[in-house]
Amino acid sequence: MGEMTHKDYEELIELLDGRIDELTKPIPSKQILRFAEAIRSADIGDEDSEGTYSQEDYSNLLKTQSIVNELLPLILENIRGNSIDPKTGWRFEPVTAGDGNHGLCAICEKPYQHMKHTVKARHFDMHPNSYAGVCRECVRRYPPLEFVDRPEVSEWLDHNLHVCPKVEIDQKKESQRVDMIDAIRRHAHSEHYFSDIVQEAPEWSRDAFGEWR
Known part of the structure; x- marks a missing residue:
């Protein structure tokens, strides 16, 4: 085998750089969707057949599930939160219902309940005239500063310190x-x-x- 020239090294580095980009660069969402649809079409298997995936695939699939469960909800939350119009997309309203305003946050989709006042918002995936409740954590993160700095909103956010205090040290x-x-x-x-x-x-x-x- 002959010695590698400077040009050979440059070509090898370029090839390796391309391979690294291929392995580490996030893939387009359409490709992720194709992967998901491919999984949906997999044969689950039964007592008479093993199915599309076997024990050899378990580790890869388990890691995939862990990554998707951890990161996909955060990505979707970020898209919803950052899509809200800073001027018309946020409202601070009194609560009239006896059991408060409750349900799943319109941004992070975690449960919340507000008794006297609440913040509602409308992101791109909602009806133009539909506003839904937003938890305090998302109100701290996504609205413009002029909304968060309003005295009534700021006071409402501070109330959270007494609503959900930490109980366990661990x-x-x-x-x-x-x-x-x-x-x-x-x-x-x-x-x-x-x-x-x-x-x-x-x-x-x-x-x-x-x-x-």
Whole structure:
């Protein structure tokens, strides 16, 4: 094998750089969709057949699931939050309903409940005349400063310090507690078994009452 020339090294570096870009550059969303549709068409398998994917594929699929579960919701949240018109897309309103304004945040889709006042917003994927509630965490992150700095909005945001205080010292345990409350709220607002579920888990679920986020 002959010695490599300077030109050979340059060509090799260019080839490696291209390969690195190919492996690390985010792929277009249409290609991600094609991957998802390909998974949908996979044969799940049964007692008589193994299906499209086997034990050898398990590790790759498990890592894929972990990445998608972790990052895709954040990407979608960011798109929704940054699409809101800074002048007409945000509203600070009083709450008239007895049980407050509650449901899933229009941006991050996490459960919230506001009792006296609430913030509503409209992102690109909603009806032009439709405004939906937004949790305090997203109100801190996405609106323009002139909206957040309004005295009534600023006071409302500060109230959050007393609404969702940290209970557990251990960060992992606190995260699990919040996840449980979120799960209770998601289920309660969709199935109407709020009080029944709370009675089954009184320690962590007590914060599921009243305001949240």
